Amino acid sequence: MKNMIQVEEVHKYYDIGSVKVHALRGLDFTVKKGEKVAVMGPSGCGKTTLLNCLSSLDDISEGKVSIAGRNIMEMSDDEKTEMRALEMGFVFQFYNLLPVLTAVENVELPLLLAGRAKNARTRAEKALKIVGLGNRMDHRPSALSGGERQRVTIARAIVNEPNIIWADEPTGDLDTVTSQKIMDILDILNEKIGHTMVLVTHEREIAERAERIVHMESGVIKREEFME
Ligand SMILES: Nc1ncnc2c1ncn2[C@@H]1O[C@H](COP(=O)(O)OP(=O)(O)OP(=O)(O)O)[C@@H](O)[C@H]1O
Ligand SMILES: [Mg+2]
Numbered sequence: 001m002k003n004m005i006q007v008e009e010v011h012k013y014y015d016i017g018s019v020k021v022h023a024l025r026g027l028d029f030t031v032k033k034g035e036k037v038a039v040m041g042p043s044g045c046g047k048t049t050l051l052n053c054l055s056s057l058d059d060i061s062e063g064k065v066s067i068a069g070r071n072i073m074e075m076s077d078d079e080k081t082e083m084r085a086l087e088m089g090f091v092f093q094f095y096n097l098l099p100v101l102t103a104v105e106n107v108e109l110p111l112l113l114a115g116r117a118k119n120a121r122t123r124a125e126k127a128l129k130i131v132g133l134g135n136r137m138d139h140r141p142s143a144l145s146g147g148e149r150q151r152v153t154i155a156r157a158i159v160n161e162p163n164i165i166w167a168d169e170p171t172g173d174l175d176t177v178t179s180q181k182i183m184d185i186l187d188i189l190n191e192k193i194g195h196t197m198v199l200v201t202h203e204r205e206i207a208e209r210a211e212r213i214v215h216m217e218s219g220v221i222k223r224e225e226f227m228e
Contacts, residue, residue, distance in 0.1 A: 089157030
């Protein structure tokens with residue numbers, strides 16, 4: 001099977017004044033097309049940094065990251081922006097919904113930004129129906145519950161039918177039942193669309209739903225655990 005994500009000897013340094021943080025310290029791993037991988041590890045070990053670097057939101061300091069066979073270090077900013085818009089979906093907590101837009105407008109936004117205005121509204125509505133929010137299309141985020149907002153974020157992440165979904169603690173603020181529902185939605189989509197998924201979570205139960213758990217510690221992968 002083809003490698004969707006290939007990471008070789010990746011280092012990431014942050015420079016803040018006199019303090020240099022070595023956030024990723026020589027990471028190696030691969031994720032196959034359609035595979036679902038969970039990343040776990042203590043706070044500050046570099047999970048979010050890893051997601052930001054692999055998804056090209058942030059630049060790596062050393063090493064190589066290939067997405068679908070392309071070396072992202074050799075891509076221009078415009079190419080990376082286009083890759084993110086057309087091929088990737090993000091379920092990040094800080095990727096907030098825009099408060100002035102309704103649910104359906106938030107979901108159709110990536111399509112408009114990617115220059116895919118044709119049928120954008122219909123596709124956004126379809127994505128919201130998939131996550132069970134067909135009856136909340138015209139609600140603004142402030143008129144939605146936390147779990148509903150997170151489902152809008154998922155709808156927005158899948159509306160482009162991306163090859164890769166990056167999820168950073170997608171169920172972080174939610175109760176157990178709602179978390180399970182959100183994960184069910186992501187799993188069903190994974191089976192249906194066959195996208196590759198990299199999911200950061202602190203919850204063992206959530207991580208066990210992946211095919212593999214990557215355990216990070218202080219910027220390196222300590223071990224990989226394969227699920228049955
Ligand atoms: N923009 C930044 N500038 C400087 N240092 C940063 C920056 N972002 C993260 N760091 C540092 O890099 C390290 C890794 O941070 P990161 O956010 O990747 O951790 P994390 O594993 O996602 O933690 P958490 O579970 O708390 O979200 C931390 O020591 C953090 O302080
Ligand atoms: Mg984090």
